[in-house]
Amino acid sequence: MKTLYYKIDRDYPDPQIMKAAADIIRQGKLVAFPTETVYGLGANGLDAAAVGRIFQAKGRPSDNPLILHIADRQELDKLVTAVPGWLDPLLAKFWPGPFTVVLPHSKIVPDAVTAGLDTVAVRLPSLGAARELILAAGVPIAAPSANLSGRPSPTTAEAVMADMEGRIEMVLDAGPCDVGLESTVLDCSAQPPTILRPGGVTQEMLESCLIQVRSAGRSKVDDAAVPRAPGMKYRHYAPAAPLVLFPVGSGSAVTNSSDQLLAALIAGISEGKAVGAVVSAELAERLPPGVTIAVYGSRKCPAETAAGLYEALRFFDTHPVDVIFAEGVREEGIGRALMNRLYKAASSVEKES
Ligand code: TXA
Ligand code: MG
Numbered sequence: 001m002k003t004l005y006y007k008i009d010r011d012y013p014d015p016q017i018m019k020a021a022a023d024i025i026r027q028g029k030l031v032a033f034p035t036e037t038v039y040g041l042g043a044n045g046l047d048a049a050a051v052g053r054i055f056q057a058k059g060r061p062s063d064n065p066l067i068l069h070i071a072d073r074q075e076l077d078k079l080v081t082a083v084p085g086w087l088d089p090l091l092a093k094f095w096p097g098p099f100t101v102v103l104p105h106s107k108i109v110p111d112a113v114t115a116g117l118d119t120v121a122v123r124l125p126s127l128g129a130a131r132e133l134i135l136a137a138g139v140p141i142a143a144p145s146a147n148l149s150g151r152p153s154p155t156t157a158e159a160v161m162a163d164m165e166g167r168i169e170m171v172l173d174a175g176p177c178d179v180g181l182e183s184t185v186l187d188c189s190a191q192p193p194t195i196l197r198p199g200g201v202t203q204e205m206l207e208s209c210l211i212q213v214r215s216a217g218r219s220k221v222d223d224a225a226v227p228r229a230p231g232m233k234y235r236h237y238a239p240a241a242p243l244v245l246f247p248v249g250s251g252s253a254v255t256n257s258s259d260q261l262l263a264a265l266i267a268g269i270s271e272g273k274a275v276g277a278v279v280s281a282e283l284a285e286r287l288p289p290g291v292t293i294a295v296y297g298s299r300k301c302p303a304e305t306a307a308g309l310y311e312a313l314r315f316f317d318t319h320p321v322d323v324i325f326a327e328g329v330r331e332e333g334i335g336r337a338l339m340n341r342l343y344k345a346a347s348s349v350e351k352e353s
Helices: 015-026 048-058 074-079 085-094 128-137 157-164 203-207 253-270 302-318 334-345
Strands: 004-007 031-033 040-044 067-069 099-104 119-123 170-173 184-187 194-197 243-246 275-280 292-297 323-327
Touching: 004 015, 004 157, 015 031, 015 040, 015 128, 015 170, 031 128, 031 157, 040 048, 040 128, 074 119, 085 099, 157 170, 157 302, 243 253, 243 334, 253 275, 253 323, 275 302, 292 302, 302 334
Parallel strands: 004 170, 031 170, 067 119, 099 184, 243 323, 275 292, 275 323
Antiparallel strands: 031 040, 099 119, 184 194
16 A cells, blocks of 8 residues: 655644544544654544554554543533533643543444453543644544554654554654653543553642542553553563663662663673663763664653653664663653663663672
């Protein structure tokens, strides 16, 4: 299949192009589109056959449910059985934005979207181009991240094309995504509400609204004490080479973990390995020659490191190495989301010394 590709303005996209994209969605076909978090792979969220095509194009396991994207708060009421009163102020504050709520679904939501669960995930994105597409389509748009299953989410249209060219009808390009990590998923179907996936709306931000939230385990895949988003059980976001993660400790352990990473990297080089590093700008300055380096951002700017992570991981698609060493960040604010993704990208995690 030929994949049509259009550049659009992120706030005021060309109405002609948006109409063409909306027609494709209404015909039950697939359009990859930008949001403020990552690029999504969109289909008509009320059409089970169209939703099935998303799973096919991504190679996604069918037990992993999708998020429905809406352009207007009122649309939520049609998709869920009820919106609890305590949630209203949160929606007023964090919508539109990188915030997804999970609630018991109404009858119009197909099983293909929810993977047969009683609940549905819904998000109102803030990027103008995303909302224009949803409005033009006139239906909720089901959209996972527009990557092949298991790969890092795309934060640019080039990354979408690398995974999806020839598999979908259209790609809309509005440049790099601002947040760069997927939305926060909050299960609102039980008390206390539980963060199933950390993202752009942080635990600290939710708690500042005087909402008690529970977090579904720490960042690691295997330490969940409560059920999490079905998608979070899979190894994810993984670059081609094995990735070894060096989490930061606290106090003096922060510098220790950098030293540990340096020592492992020098050992790898001396064994004749092609060594890669996914690190902060600060640590990159200390690395020896011969290392293939992808910088995710500066330690001084957590939002920048979050936005840079997936491109740093994808850099190794075109710069192959034998092993990648990744520097962790502090698990606070958006850093929690970044570490959550790094744990899932990692094939092994170094113990803090
Ligand atoms: O930022 C985002 O959320 C992006 C953009 C495109 O909006 N979308 C995205 O979708 O990341 P996806 O499919 O890659 O991740 C959706 C996550 C998965 O971990 C899935 O298991 C979880 O949300 N999820 C969806 N429906 C759920 C439900 N009913 N209950 C629990 N978890 C659910
Ligand atoms: Mg995804």
